[in-house]
Amino acid sequence: MSLLLSLHLQRGDFRLDIDTALPSTGITAICGPSGSGKTSLLRCIAGLDRAPDGMVQFLGSDWQSQALFLQCEKRGVGLVFQDAQLFPHLSVAANLGYAEKRQFRSIGPNVEEVCNWLQITALLNRDVNKLSGGERKRVAIARALLRHPQLLLMDEPLSGLHDAARDEMMDVLQSLPQHLSLPIIYVSHSFHEVSRLADHVVLLDNGQLIAEGDLVELSSRLDLPLSRQQDAGAVLNATLLGHDHEYQLSTLQLNTDQQLSINQISAALGQQLRLFVAARDISISLEAPTQSSILNSLKCTIDTIDGDIARNKAMNPQVTVRLSVGDQYLLARITRKSRDRLNLHAGQQVFAQIKTVALVNETGVAS
Amino acid sequence: MSDHDWLAIFLTLRLAGLTTLILLVIATPLAWWMANTPWRGKPVIEALVALPLVLPPTVLGFYLLIAFAPSSPLAQFWLSLTGENLAFSFSALVIASVLYSLPFVVQPLQSGFQQVPKALLETAASLGAGRLDRFISIVVPLCRSNFLVAITLGFAHTVGEFGVVLMIGGNIPGRTQVLSIALYDRVESLQYSAAHWLAGGLIAFSFIVLCWVYRLNRYRGLELGNSHLPKAQA
Numbered sequence: 001m002s003l004l005l006s007l008h009l010q011r012g013d014f015r016l017d018i019d020t021a022l023p024s025t026g027i028t029a030i031c032g033p034s035g036s037g038k039t040s041l042l043r044c045i046a047g048l049d050r051a052p053d054g055m056v057q058f059l060g061s062d063w064q065s066q067a068l069f070l071q072c073e074k075r076g077v078g079l080v081f082q083d084a085q086l087f088p089h090l091s092v093a094a095n096l097g098y099a100e101k102r103q104f105r106s107i108g109p110n111v112e113e114v115c116n117w118l119q120i121t122a123l124l125n126r127d128v129n130k131l132s133g134g135e136r137k138r139v140a141i142a143r144a145l146l147r148h149p150q151l152l153l154m155d156e157p158l159s160g161l162h163d164a165a166r167d168e169m170m171d172v173l174q175s176l177p178q179h180l181s182l183p184i185i186y187v188s189h190s191f192h193e194v195s196r197l198a199d200h201v202v203l204l205d206n207g208q209l210i211a212e213g214d215l216v217e218l219s220s221r222l223d224l225p226l227s228r229q230q231d232a233g234a235v236l237n238a239t240l241l242g243h244d245h246e247y248q249l250s251t252l253q254l255n256t257d258q259q260l261s262i263n264q265i266s267a268a269l270g271q272q273l274r275l276f277v278a279a280r281d282i283s284i285s286l287e288a289p290t291q292s293s294i295l296n297s298l299k300c301t302i303d304t305i306d307g308d309i310a311r312n313k314a315m316n317p318q319v320t321v322r323l324s325v326g327d328q329y330l331l332a333r334i335t336r337k338s339r340d341r342l343n344l345h346a347g348q349q350v351f352a353q354i355k356t357v358a359l360v361n362e363t364g365v366a367s
Numbered sequence: 368m369s370d371h372d373w374l375a376i377f378l379t380l381r382l383a384g385l386t387t388l389i390l391l392v393i394a395t396p397l398a399w400w401m402a403n404t405p406w407r408g409k410p411v412i413e414a415l416v417a418l419p420l421v422l423p424p425t426v427l428g429f430y431l432l433i434a435f436a437p438s439s440p441l442a443q444f445w446l447s448l449t450g451e452n453l454a455f456s457f458s459a460l461v462i463a464s465v466l467y468s469l470p471f472v473v474q475p476l477q478s479g480f481q482q483v484p485k486a487l488l489e490t491a492a493s494l495g496a497g498r499l500d501r502f503i504s505i506v507v508p509l510c511r512s513n514f515l516v517a518i519t520l521g522f523a524h525t526v527g528e529f530g531v532v533l534m535i536g537g538n539i540p541g542r543t544q545v546l547s548i549a550l551y552d553r554v555e556s557l558q559y560s561a562a563h564w565l566a567g568g569l570i571a572f573s574f575i576v577l578c579w580v581y582r583l584n585r586y587r588g589l590e591l592g593n594s595h596l597p598k599a600q601a
Contacts, residue, residue: 046493071492071497079489099494102494144493147493
């Protein structure tokens with residue numbers, strides 16, 4: 001834990017109150033609805049905004065304290081804005097050169113490596129004003145990396161991209177940690193997007209930190225607004241166990257004695273995988289289903305049931321059920337009527353039928 | 368054209384060149400400050416800078432005449448600093464021209480500076496560029512045509528100066544007799560053919576300069592957009 005923050009900022013009606021310590025390794029996501037203060041927080045970390053009497057400390061050195069405010073250019077942070085912000089009077093190569101000339105430290109990748117990672121080698125001589133949205137963002141990330149920062153800050157790097165470009169960009173971002181060990185703070189309004197990238201998550205709402213912790217753990221907590229979102233779901237860790245070549249399926253081991261099948265993937269056996277199971281893709285039955293087209297059925301225990309009452313105090317037609325599978329959790333969204341009809345209650349043993357399992361990330365190397 | 372005329376032409380060019388140089392040094396930080404300050408009193412400064420656009424040049428000339436009089440504190444200070452009398456000197460012309468042409472240099476720069484996106488400068492800061500570095504590496508190239516317009520207008524406007532110089536110059540050939548005054552002299556002494564050369568030359572010069580400025584204005588739209596010529600020409 002080595003990015004210490006104590007930031008209190010009043011801007012008209014909006015108030016930011018953050019006191020926390022973020023990890024200095026891996027990808028940390030700052031997630032919350034628009035207007036929740038994500039960008040303000042990022043700007044304070046970058047040194048672009050100053051919260052009076054605030055404190056920012058990175059790896060033991062003060063960036064902001066009572067006595068000192070280190071300007072952005074002295075902090076050694078890489079910054080990727082929502083809209084790339086390439087310098088319009090410079091070519092792609094010169095944009096990269098701008099950062100290279102002003103490197104924060106000597107250790108780090110060179111232009112060739114960065115261009116390979118981000119697949120922009122072919123763009124080097126292009127006019128930045130003639131790049132597509134996705135290309136602009138990739139160049140912006142490359143430029144930030146060439147600064148050789150000690151911390152990379154990204155503000156909604158996927159916003160404004162169409163689906164194909166988003167997927168491409170996501171692949172690029174997911175591959176980054178393989179190339180360099182750089183702590184990244186990633187701001188996004190979408191937990192789903194974050195679930196593919198981050199290890200550690202900070203949830204903001206209305207300028208306040210409402211939860212912080214491991215992505216897998218936060219994803220299934222019913223006390224957080226995440227579980228109320230339309231596309232709510234749980235993130236699970238699993239290990240690749242084997243392949244069924246006849247049916248093009250792969251078998252995954254949850255960290256219990258239970259298994260899941262997914263469409264065949266090319267990863268090596270033993271690979272750690274991260275899965276996302278949407279709450280609306282799970283149905284609950286009291287007995288093990290024997291004659292069903294659904295392959296994945298897990299024996300679970302009901303942990304909690306919540307969501308009877310919507311935020312506007314009206315009764316909800318649906319409830320969210322938190323199911324424990326070993327030491328992991330699933331979320332299921334079922335109708336309130338089904339809950340009452342099956343008399344579902346905490347502690348009860350049930351079977352979760354899972355319609356779709358999405359592979360979100362290959363989290364590590366094969367072990 | 369007589370030697371006198373050539374002398375006036377060279378003096379005018381020297382005055383305009385020096386004035387423009389000084390104006391660049393003064394107007395650049397002033398315009399940057401005006402483009403960025405959140406200070407509420409900014410309109411007052413803006414109005415002060417723009418005053419020469421609307422005042423008759425003789426008003427400015429009158430007050431400068433008083434300020435440059437040998438007994439004035441400014442003239443005393445100048446004397447102790449340079450050992451030179453300010454009244455009817457070339458230096459006095461330069462000071463007057465700087466004040467008189469200030470808005471013509473400040474306004475194009477200010478409007479250019481205002482259009483530089485803040486996020487670009489923040490990005491440059493995140494890439495390690497300090498204040499001055501950001502100004503030189505981002506603002507100047509993005510406002511390149513604003514600088515060209517400012518330089519051209521500042522220079523041309525100083526060349527076209529008459530009223531202020533008439534009030535404070537003293538019409539000393541080789542020292543304070545600029546082109547516009549020399550022309551006035553020729554007309555007064557009914558030397559119309561010499562007057563034609565000077566007047567026609569000035570028209571041609573100014574026309575070419577303005578064509579150049581408007582051309583810059585047209586093409587700079589590619590960079591940051593919008594016109595930024597001063598609103599009025601006194």
